[in-house]
Amino acid sequence: MAQASAESGNERATVASEPRPLGEVSKWDMEADVVVVGLGGGGGATAIEAARAGAEVLVLERASAGGGATAESGGLIYLGGGTPTQKACGFEDSTEEMFKFLMMASGPADEAKVRLYCDENLDHYDWLTGIGLEFKAAFHAEKTTTPENDDGLCYSGSEAAHPFCEHAKPAPRGHKPKVVGDGGKIIAEKIIAAVDASGAKTVPDVLAETLVRRDDGRIVGVVARTEGREILVRARKGVVLAAGGFIMNKEMLAKYCPQMLDCNYPTGTDGDDGRGIRMGMGAGGAAIHMNAAFVTTPFYPPASHVKAILVNEQGQRFINEDAYHGASGDAILNRQGGNAYLIVDTELYAETIAFHPKAAVEETIEDLERALGLPESSLTATVEYFNKHAANGEDPLFHKAKPYLRPLSVPPYAAVDCRKANAIFAGFTFGGLDTLTTGEVLTADGKVVAGLYAAGRNAAGLPRWGGGYASGMSVGCVTFFGRKAGKTVAAAEPA
Template sequence: MPHREWDAEADVVIVGFGGAGACAAVDACDHGADVLVLDRFHGGGATAISGGVVYAGGGTPHQRAAGFDDSTESMLEYLRLETDGVVSDETLSRFCAQSLDNLRWLEQHGAVFEGSMAPRKTSYPTNEHYLYYSGNELAPPFSDAAAPAPRGHRAKGKGVSGKPLFAALRKAVARRPIAVRTQTRATGLVTDGDRVVGVEATELRKSFPRWLHRALSAANRKLNIYYRPLGRMLDGPIANLERGYGEVRRFRARRGVVLAAGGFVFNRPLLAEHAPAYRRGSSLGTIGDDGSGIALGESAGGRADRMHRVSAWRFFNPPLAMIDGVLVNNRGERICNEAYYGARIGDHVARQPDAEAYLIIDARTRAEALRQVPSQTLWFQRLQAEYVLRLGNVSGGDLPTLARKRGIDPDGLARTIAEYNAGAAAGRDRMGKDPAHVRALSAGPFHAIDCSIRTQPAFPIPMITLGGLAVDEATGAVTRGDGSAVPGLYAAGRNAVGVCSESYVSGLSIADCVFSGRRVAAALTEKRFQEEQA
C-alpha cells in the first residue's frame, strides 16, 4: 500500500516483541538507531512461555565449570547433521563461532545461566540443574560425528525458564530509549515503489478496551498451554475488540522494517495445508503465532520456505526408565532409537501411517519408572508421567492381547519385540540405543502408551513451526523468489527461515532468535545507512 501521513517514525520499526524482536531492538539501539517496537499483545511471544533454553557451545564458562571441554568445531560438526543443509555452511559456522558471544551478550543484559549439570539424560532438567544434553549429542550417528558436549543452557529460574529469560530482555529494552507500542496489531506494510517504508497497524488506545483486551489475552495464553479448546473460546472476543476499537496508525521506518512476529502454529488451515501430519498436535506460543508476519512479508514480494517443517515434541523421558521401552507404529514396526530427543522422535512419528506410535513397556519398566518420577521430574512432567503410567495406557497380560486391544498388528509387534529381546541378550541394539537401556521386555502385564501426534489429556505434544520467510543469510533481508532482497524489509526468529528450520533441539530456536535478531540489527546500523541520513 502507498504511504500517507505518519503517526510516528523511527529508523527501525520492529513487528513483534518476543525473543528475536527484543534482541534486534536492543542491539540496534546500542548501535545508534532510533527504534520502535509494535506488539499485538504485551510482549514475550513464544519465548516467554518456553523452557528458556539457549543452545550454546564452544567452551562456555558454564560448560567449563561443569568439567566439559567443547569446541566450536565439535558444535559445528554436530549441528551439520541436525540442520542438514538448511542454511549454508558459512552461516552455520558463523552461528557456532558467535555462540559464546551471544550467550555472554544475554548475560550482560541480565539473563542468568550456570554450570549445574543434569545427572542424567532428560527432556528438561529439574530446578537443581541448568546445563544438560538438550539434543541428540549422545546418540549415534551424532556421537560418531562429533565429541558430545552438553550445550543446553537453561536460564536460571524455577519451573520453565522462558519467563525469567524474557524478563531480562524486557528490562534491557526498558532501560533504553526504545518506544514500545503494545496492543498494536500490524495489518499491512507501507511501500514506496518496491521499497518497504513503514507499517500500518490498528492500535487500542481507549482505556477500557485496552484493559479488557489485556485480561482476555492473558487468560487466552494461559488456557492455550493447558487446554486449547477453552483458550479458543477467547480468540473471537479478542479479535472483536481489535476490530471494533482499533484505531488505524501508520509508522514510518527510515531504515527498515523487521518482521519478528513468530510462526504459524495457531493457524490450523495453514498447518493442514503445509504439514497435515501435525494438525492434531498442541500449539505452543500465542495466538499471534498465526502466520500474519509471514503473510506481511509475502505481501511485499517475499518468499516463504520450509513451511512443511514443524517440531513436535513427543517427550516420555523423564522418568529415564521409559527409554527402556520400544516405540512402534500401528504395524508393530519399531520406529527409532527411544533415547533420541523428543523432537526427533516426533519427526519419526510424523512419518508413520496415520502419525501413530505406541511405546511398549513391561511391568518391570513401569515399576522402575514410577519409582523415578518423584526425583526426576518437575511438576508438569510429574503429572504427565503419573497419567501415562497409571491411567493413560492400554494394558494386556501378554503381547498378543495388548496388540489387539491397542489396534497394533499382533504379528508385527511379536517380531519386533522378539528381535529387540534378542539384541538385549546379545548386548546390542540395531538402532544404537545405549546398551544400559536395552533390556528385554518379558515381564507381563505389558502396556502401550499412545505417543501419536495427537493431543491427549495430561499428555500433550507441543509443537512449533520452523518455516518462514526466506532471508539473505548475511543480513536477514527478506528475499524474493529470484533471490533478490525486498528493499527495506527484514525478518528474524520464527518469522524467518533459520538455523533450526530443518531440525530442532532444545535451545536452538532461542539461540537462533538471538543470532538472527542481532544480525538484522547489524545490517540496519551499518555505516552506510548513517551516511545516507547525513
C-alpha cells in the same frame, strides 16, 4: 508448554499481505529509524542491538506485554564450543564439533547461518549473561525435556544418540537459565528489561497489519491498528518483522504445513498467526521451508521410558528411543502415520509429563499384542528380538545407546498410547522468510527487499527439520540473528 486458541490468531479481515503504496499515506502517526514488529526473543534482541548502535527504535507489540513464544518455551538456549558453563561442568566442546552437529541437525541447513552461529557462539553466551541471565554450573544427567530444577546444562537434542553421535563428538549444549521449572519467562523478562534499558521504545497493544512501500519498492513503514483505529508508523531505516511463526493459523497450516493440523497442542502465543511472514510475502519476500516443524509427543520423562520401545501399528520398532523426543515425534507424525505405542514393563512405567493414556495393560506381551489389535506375532517378535539383543547391550536395528538397553521382562506390560487421536502432540513451525545472516529479506530470486528485515520465526533460521531439532536451537537462533538484524538495520541508510 502453553496452548492458545488456534482460532483467535486469525484476523483475516484486517490483514493485507500487499504493502500499501506510500502515495496513499497522508501523514505518519509515529516514526523512528527502526520499527520492530513483535517483542519476542527475536524482536527484542533486534531492538536492543539497534538501539545500542544508536538508532531510534520503536517496537510494536500486539499483546499488552511482550515475550512471544520465547516466554512460553522451556527456556533452553543452544550454546556450545566451550562455554564457561560447559567447562565448569567438565565438558569439552569445540566450535567445529558444534558446527558438524548443527549442520546435520538443521537438515537442509543454511550453512552461512550455522557457520556464523557457531563461530560467534561464545560471544552470544556473553551477551546473554550480559543482559542478566545466569547459567548454573550443574549438569543435568537424567534424560528429560527441560530440567525441572535449576541445573544449567543438559543434552537437549540427539547429540549422544545414533546417528548423530557418529557424525559429531557429543557435548551437552542445552543451557537453561538458573530458575526452577521452565526458563522461558525469565529469558523474556531479561530481554524486555534490556530493551527498555537500551532506549528502544515499546508500544504495546499495536497490531501490525501491512507494510508501506515506496514506488521504487523500498519498505518505509508499517500500517498498524491500536484501540480500534489505524495508525501509520514510518521507519526511516527499516522495518524488522519479528512477529512469530504460524502454528496458530489453521489456514496457513493447511496450505504450507498440513501435517501439523494433527498437532493438537500448538505451542506459542495467539500472535503466532504468521502475519509477519505474510506481510513479507506481500512485499516480495520468499517464504521457505514452510513445511518444516517441530513436533513432539513426549513419552519421557520419566527417563526410564527411554529404556522402553516405541512401535508402530505393525508392531515394528522404527527409531532408537534415546533420540531427542522431537526426533521420535517427527518419526511418529511424519513417518508412521501419527500412531505409535510405547511398550513398557511395570518397572519402567510411570506417568509421562504429557499424561499419555494407557492403551492396554496385560500380563504377557502376547496378550498386549491382542489387546492392541496388532497383527498376530508382530509385537511378540519385536519384543523377543529386542530383548535378546538388549540382554547383550546391543540394538542391531536402531543402535540405542547401551545405558538404555535392558530387556522388557517385568510384568504386567503396558502400551502407552502415542496415537494422535489420544495423545498430546505439541509443536510449532520452522518456516519463514528467506534472509541473509544480516536479517535482510530475500526475494524468490535472491535479491534483497530494500528496507525489510526479518527476525525470530518470521525468518527461516537454523532449525529446518523436525527430525534433527534440538531444544534451544530456536531461542538461540532468534536471539543471535535478531542481534545481527538489529546491527544491520541500525547501520542502514535512511530512506
